[in-house]
Amino acid sequence: MxxxxxxxxxxxxxxxxxxxxxxxxxxxxxxxxxxxxxxxxxxxxxxxxxxxxxxxxxxxxxxxxxxxxxxxxxxxxxxxxxxxxxxxxxxxxxxxxxxxxxxxxxxxxxxSLVRGLGALGVARVGFASPYVGQINAEAVAFLSGAGFQTVRCHDIGRSLSNYGQGELTPDEVYALAVAADHPDAQAIVLSCTDMRSVEVIGRVEAALGKPVVTSxxxxxxxxxxxxxxxxxxxxxxxxxxxx
CATH class of the missing domain: 3.40.50.12500 (Rossmann fold)
Known part of the structure; x- marks a missing residue:
């Protein structure tokens, strides 16, 4: 270096x-x-x-x-x-x-999400986010265009404000990630730079036995x-x- x-x-x-x-x-x-x-x-x-x-x-x-x-x-x-x-x-x-x-x-x-998934060598993912529905559809299309199939897409279930996305607790993010899992998913994607995903990576990976990729x-x-x-x-x- x-x-x-x-x-x-x-x-x-x-x-x-x-x-x-x-x-x-x-x-x-x-x-x-x-x-x-x-x-x-x-x-x-x-x-x-x-x-x-x-x-x-x-x-x-x-x-x-x-x-x-x-x-x-x-x-x-x-x-x-x-x-x-x-x-x-x-x-x-x-x-x-x-x-x-x-x-x-x-x-x-x-x-960077695409690069991470490519490095892991996976093809099928579970996707979770705090986004409003249409953005989730666009995210699935984005990943599809990069060669990744989303086998389950899960959101928080309500419309969050700009500040609301960042106010989700690690426990809520963990639950969101687990809900995005699917037997065919080889990895879990947690999308959003304002969601506290990094803090739960190890916890989710231990629970699901699958890699987690966050923004x-x-x-x-x-x-x-x-x-x-x-x-x-x-x-x-x-x-x-x-x-």
């Missing part, structure tokens, strides 16, 4: 309260995390497909200027649903635009792969065992 510390830039939806703690929890040895908050959506409205698609399509040039000030090695786009709602072509284009504008490697939460864990896995970083002392489930 380069003797200089690797700087990781993270773009965070401005009402998100759990992405930053997760990133600090998973931060690779020798790296530092630097955050820039994103607008582009109405925090007082239910974060439905239109709201999240609007966030994904919003102008982030100013935010990229701000995060580029730390000269990051990687810039993470820290909202999964903002690009799940648009599809993989949009997601890839956004990552390419971030790379051109920041001069850094770029990873999105949505494509935040998958982004850190992907950046560690791309920067050639060893796992170090961090442990976040079977996915990190591949490092």
């Amino acid at each position: 380069d003797s200089r510390k690797k700087k990781i830039g993270v773009l965070v939806p401005y009402s998100n309260t759990n992405l930053e703690p997760d990133m600090m929890r998973l931060c690779p040895d020798g790296c530092t995390m630097h955050f820039q908050r994103l607008g582009g959506y109405d925090v007082d409205k239910v974060p439905d497909s239109d709201q999240m698609a609007g966030l994904g399509a919003s102008d982030i040039d100013h935010d990229l200027t701000m995060i580029s000030g730390v000269r990051p090695a990687v810039v993470l786009y820290g909202c999964t649903s903002a690009t799940l709602t648009h599809g993989r072509a949009f997601d890839r284009d956004l990552a390419a635009r971030i790379k051109r504008r920041s001069g850094a490697l770029s990873l999105t939460a949505a494509e 935040n864990q998958a982004m850190v896995f992907a950046l560690m792969q791309d920067l050639g970083l060893p796992r170090g002392v961090q442990h976040a489930g079977a996915l990190f065992d591949l490092l």
Whole structure:
């Protein structure tokens, strides 16, 4: 590893309260995390497909200027649903635009889920999220386009506000993950950068005997792969065992 510390830039939806703690929890040895908050959506409205698609399509040039000030090695786009709602072509284009504008490697939460599942070598998944129904359908389509079959899709069963997603307790997230399991599922996907999924990975894997891939864990896995970083002392489930 380069003797200089690797700087990781993270773009965070401005009402998100759990992405930053997760990133600090998973931060690779020798790296530092630097955050820039994103607008582009109405925090007082239910974060439905239109709201999240609007966030994904919003102008982030100013935010990229701000995060580029730390000269990051990687810039993470820290909202999964903002690009799940648009599809993989949009997601890839956004990552390419971030790379051109920041001069850094770029990873999105949505494509990081795909990379994590690919690394595990699975084909069929159980999917869980706190999203409103239409976003779940778009997420299933996104994964299908990447070659993954969703054999069960489970949501929280009610419409959550932007803050409500982040206020789900680890016990609620655990129950959500277990409810997404299916005999044919080879892994469980917990999608949403504001859901406290990282905290329950080990618990869910122990209960189900299957790997768990979460938005935040998958982004850190992907950046560690791309920067050639060893796992170090961090442990976040079977996915990190591949490092």
